[in-house]
Amino acid sequence: MRVLTAEQMRAADAAAVARTGDVALMRAAGEVLAEGLRAVAPDAGTIVAFAGPGNNGGDAFAALAALGGPARRIVYAFATTSTSAGRADAERRAAAAGVELRPFPHTAGEATAALEGADVAIDALLGTGARAEITGDLEIAVRALSKGRAPVFAIDLPTGVDATTGAAAENGVRADTTITLGAPKLGLLLEPARSRCGALYVGDIGIAAEVDAVAGVAYAALDAAEFLRMLPERGEASDKRTAGAPLVVAGSAQFPGAAVLCARGAARSGAGYVTVAAPESAAAALRAHLVEQVVVTYDDRDPAAAIDLLLDLTRRSNAVAIGPGLGMSDAMGEIVRGFLSKLERPFVADASALFHLGKHLDVVRGKACVLTPHEGEFARLSGEGTVAPGTRAARLRSFVARTGIATLLKGNATLIDDGTTMHVNISGTSALATAGTGDVLTGIIATLIARGLSPVDAARAGAYWHGLAGAHAARTRRVGIVAGDVAEALGYALPERRVPESGSRLRRLQ
Numbered sequence: 187m188r189v190l191t192a193e194q195m196r197a198a199d200a201a202a203v204a205r206t207g208d209v210a211l212m213r214a215a216g217e218v219l220a221e222g223l224r225a226v227a228p229d230a231g232t233i234v235a236f237a238g239p240g241n242n243g244g245d246a247f248a249a250l251a252a253l254g255g256p257a258r259r260i261v262y263a264f265a266t267t268s269t270s271a272g273r274a275d276a277e278r279r280a281a282a283a284g285v286e287l288r289p290f291p292h293t294a295g296e297a298t299a300a301l302e303g304a305d306v307a308i309d310a311l312l313g314t315g316a317r318a319e320i321t322g323d324l325e326i327a328v329r330a331l332s333k334g335r336a337p338v339f340a341i342d343l344p345t346g347v348d349a350t351t352g353a354a355a356e357n358g359v360r361a362d363t364t365i366t367l368g369a370p371k372l373g374l375l376l377e378p379a380r381s382r383c384g385a386l387y388v389g390d391i392g393i394a395a396e397v398d399a400v401a402g403v404a405y406a407a408l409d410a411a412e413f414l415r416m417l418p419e420r421g422e423a424s425d426k427r428t429a430g431a432p433l434v435v436a437g438s439a440q441f442p443g444a445a446v447l448c449a450r451g452a453a454r455s456g457a458g459y460v461t462v463a464a465p466e467s468a469a470a471a472l473r474a475h476l477v478e479q480v481v482v483t484y485d486d487r488d489p490a491a492a493i494d495l496l497l498d499l500t501r502r503s504n505a506v507a508i509g510p511g512l513g514m515s516d517a518m519g520e521i522v523r524g525f526l527s528k529l530e531r532p533f534v535a536d537a538s539a540l541f542h543l544g545k546h547l548d549v550v551r552g553k554a555c556v557l558t559p560h561e562g563e564f565a566r567l568s569g570e571g572t573v574a575p576g577t578r579a580a581r582l583r584s585f586v587a588r589t590g591i592a593t594l595l596k597g598n599a600t601l602i603d604d605g606t607t608m609h610v611n612i613s614g615t616s617a618l619a620t621a622g623t624g625d626v627l628t629g630i631i632a633t634l635i636a637r638g639l640s641p642v643d644a645a646r647a648g649a650y651w652h653g654l655a656g657a658h659a660a661r662t663r664r665v666g667i668v669a670g671d672v673a674e675a676l677g678y679a680l681p682e683r684r685v686p687e688s689g690s691r692l693r694r695l696q
Contacts, residue, residue: 187369187370187388187406187407187408187409187412187693188369188370188397188398188400188404188405188406189369189370189371189372189375189405189406189407189610190368190369190370190371190372190397190400190405191349191350191371191372191373191402191403191405192314192315192348192349192350192371192373193350193402194400194402195314195315195349195368195369195371196314196315197400197401198368198369198393198396198397198399198400199211199368199393199396201393201396201399202368202391202392202393202396205396206392207271207272208270208271208272209271209272209275211272211391211392211393212241212244212245212248212270212272212273212275212276213248213252213272213275213276214391214392215245215248215249215367215389215391216245216247216248216249216251216252216276217252217691218365218367218389218390218391218691218692219245219248219249219252219341219365219367219389220249220250220252220253220254221389221690221691221692222339222363222365222387222389222692223249223253223306223339224253225692226306226337226339226362226363226385227305227306227337227339229305230257230305230306231256231257231258231305232257232258232259232260232303232304232305232306233250233253233257233258233259233260233304233305233306233307233308234260234261234262234300234301234304234306234307234308234336235249235250235259235260235261235262235307235308235310236262236290236297236300236307236308236309236310236311236327236330236331237261237262237263237264237290237308237310237311238264238310238311238312238313238316238324238345239264239265239266240273240312240313240316241270241272241273241313242310242311242312242313242314242316242341242342243263243264243273243310243311244269244270244272244273244276244277245276245310245341245342245367246261246308246310246341247261247263247273247276247277247279247280247285248272248276248279248280249308249341250280250283250285251276251279251280251282251283251285254283257305258286259280259283259284259285259286260285260286260288260300261280261285261286261287261288262288262289262290262291262300262327263287263288263289263290264290264323265289265290288300290323290327291323291326291327291330292323292326293326294326294329294330296326297326297327297329297330298330298333298334300330301330301331301334301335301336304334304336305336306336306337306339307331307334307336307337307338307339308338308339308340308341309328309331309338309339309340309341309344309345309359309361310341311324311327311328311345311359312324312345312346313342313343314342314343314349314371315349319355320345320346320355320357320358324345325357328345328346328357328358328359329357331359332359332360337362337363338359338360338361338362338363338384339361339362339363339364339365340359340361340363340364340365340383340384341365341367342364342365342366342367342371343364343366343371343373343374343379343383344358344359344360344361344364344379344382344383345358345359346358346359346382347373347374347378347379347382347383348373348379349371349372349373349374350371350372350373351372351373351376351576351579352372352373352374352375352376352377352378352379352380352576353373353378353379353576354378354379354382358382359382360381360382360384361382361383361384362384362385363384363385363386363387364383364384364385364386364387365387365388365389365692366386366387366388366389367388367389367391368388368389368390368391368393368396368397369388369393369397370386370388370407370695372405372579372610374386375407375599375610375612375695376578376579376599376610377598377599380598380599380696383696385694385696386694386695386696387692387693387694387695388692388693388695389691389692390691390692390693391691403583403608404606404607404608405607405608405609405610406607406608406609406610407609407610407611407612407695408609408611408612408646408647408650409612409693409694409695410681411681413647413650413651413681414680414681414683416639416643416647417634417647417651417680418430418456418634418637418638418639420456420458420637424458425458426458426459427458427459427502427504428458429456429457429458429459429637430456430457430458430459430504430505430633430636430637431457431458431459431460431461431502431503431504431505431636432452432457432460432461432503432504432505432506432507432629432632432633432635432636433461433463433496433499433500433503433505433506433507433531434448434449434452434460434461434462434463434479434506434507434508434510434629434632435463435464435496435506435507435508435509435512435525435539436448436449436462436463436464436507436508436509436510436511436512436625437462437464437465437468437471437472437510437511437512438464438465438467438468438486438511438512438513438518439465439467439468439471440511440513441510441511441512442464442468442471442472442475442511443511443622444510444511444537444622444625445462445464445468445472445510445511445625446471446472446475446476447510447622447625447626447629447669447670447673448462448507448510448511448625448626448628448629448632449462449476449479449629450476450626450629450670450673450674451625451626451627451628451629451630451633451672451673451676452507452629452630452632452633453478453479453629453633454673454674454676454677455629455630455633455634455648455651455676456633456637457632457633457636457637459480460478460479460480461479461480461481461482461499461502461503462476462479462480462481462482463482463483463484463495463496463499464481464482464483464484465483465484465485465486465513466483466484466485466486467486468483468511469481469483482495482499484496484521486513486515486517486518486521487517489517489520489521489524490524492521492525493521493524493525493528496521496525497525497528497529500529500530500531503531503636504531504635504636505531505532505533505534505632505633505635505636506529506531506532506533506534506632507533507534507536507628507629507631507632508522508525508526508533508534508535508536508539509522509535509536509537509538509539509540509628510536510537510538510624510625510628511537511538511625512537512538512539512542513538514538514541514542518538518542519542522538522539522542522543523542523543523546523549526539526543526549526550526553527549529553532553532554532555532635532640532641533553533554533555533632533635533641534555534556534557534558534628534631534632534635534641534644534645535550535555535556535557535558536557536558536559536624536625536627536628537563537624537625537628540557540558540559540563540566540567541563541566543557543567544566544567544569545569547567547589547591550591551589551590551591552590554640554641555591555592555641556591556592556593556594556602556631556641556642556644556645557591557592557593557594558593558594558596558624558627558628558631558645559593559594559595559596560595560596560597560624561573561578561595561596561597564581564582564585564593564595567585568581568585570585578595578597578601579601579608582595582601582603582608583603583608586603586604586605587605590605592604592605592641592642592645594631594645594646594649596624596627598614598616599611599612599614600614600649600653602642602645602646602649604642609642609645609646611646611649611650611653612650612653612695612696613649613650613651613652613653613654613656613657613696614649614652614653614656614657615653615656615657615660617656617657617659617660617667618652618653618656618672620667620668620669621668621669622668622669622670623652623656623669623672625669626652626655626669626672626673627648627649627652629673630648630651630652630676631644631645631648632644634647634648651676651679651680652672654679654680654681655672655673655675655676655678655679656672656675657679658675658678658679659671659672659674659675662675
């Protein structure tokens with residue numbers, strides 16, 4: 187699904203207005219928003235909206251006009267001398283439908299009183315392109331929304347967040363539900379704005395052609411339906427190797443668990459035959475924990491022999507995962523770089539492998555691969571230091587443009603860039619913030635590559651599935667989740683292959 191910046195969304199809106207007209211577009215938005223209100227608050231007796239002076243405020247009128255029903259509907263609107271044709275139409279239809287119009291509150295007392303008895307409070311203050319500071323009457327309304335008891339329903343985006351960067355004003359709105367219109371906005375999928383949205387939906391207002399036609403840098407995200415379409419299915423005639431046979435080069439005497447978790451992530455994501463290659467010093471620990479996987483050892487004191495053994499193993503494997511738990515010695519660096527320089531299979535490189543590639547990215551440039559650093563590893567790998575808040579997307583895009591290497595940057599949200607499109611992962615949970623979950627992800631990606639996906643597709647599908655598994659683990663074990671729980675949850679976390687509800691124009695993102 188296409189994800190747009192604020193500027194791109196304005197271009198899509200302008201093209202849609204040119205095709206259908208402002209009135210038709212706002213009416214479509216009103217219908218979608220009304221559907222959302224019915225879904226989240228079917229029994230609401232009173233709905234109160236704070237409407238800004240622009241089209242975001244007009245959407246509130248359009249939504250309440252389309253809602254109908256017995257609920258009492260009140261709009262507190264900024265006074266404005268100039269309105270679009272769409273907003274003027276929405277205001278007329280709202281009045282005809284019994285929506286009450288009241289002046290915008292100017293004091294904290296008035297704003298608090300406005301929300302008394304409300305079952306839903308609508309934030310329709312500022313739209314996607316707004317850059318206004320939250321001061322004056324706007325701040326008074328936002329504070330009332332924050333302190334009120336009614337759940338907040340944000341139209342397009344919560345007031346105070348940047349639709350492109352994800353930056354959020356400290357005194358901005360924290361919504362319980364957000365329905366963003368036409369297409370997801372990049373900023374809403376990035377922190378801290380992501381945490382301000384609550385349950386996030388995208389509403390189809392009939393401008394898919396304009397969204398797809400927007401020029402410029404491409405951003406995208408997976409949802410459940412797209413993920414399931416990507417996920418390879420095991421054929422009836424598959425054997426254990428054609429079902430996916432990744433080679434996991436991981437583990438050391440100090441960190442055998444990383445190899446175990448990577449191997450389990452590979453197995454639980456559908457691999458038919460997982461081979462783990464590790465130094466002899468890690469063999470006993472690995473064999474004690476890996477029953478279904480094959481453990482092969484090499485002498486990490488003899489890099490040349492180790493490289494030859496690993497290359498020989500790839501003859502019977504169709505993808506490679508390398509890095510989790512490997513040592514940091516100079517000899518291991520020789521093994522990693524020597525092996526990858528000669529490797530002809532697609533691969534995913536993580537953890538210690540990234541350490542050994544830090545100043546030697548030429549080894550993997552041009553190969554079918556994906557790197558999977560967390561922010562600390564990325565700071566070293568990029569050579570540009572710590573990633574400042576709000577710069578993750580720009581830093582990743584710059585790194586991939588400079589190196590030509592597809593990269594997955596872990597975090598909230600995880601970003602995957604191949605130089606053409608930046609993919610934003612929308613699944614996940616803070617439960618994944620525990621040691622070893624990245625090793626599980628590496629195993630998942632290796633299996634998806636082994637099952638036929640390109641490295642970048644495996645990375646974005648793997649990140650999405652990993653997030654679903656983390657959320658499933660969090661539902662079944664409320665505290666104390668460890669990485670092994672995430673691997674075990676993979677099969678249970680798969681979305682059902684169900685037909686979408688007929689006629690629904692809302693798609694749940696998070």
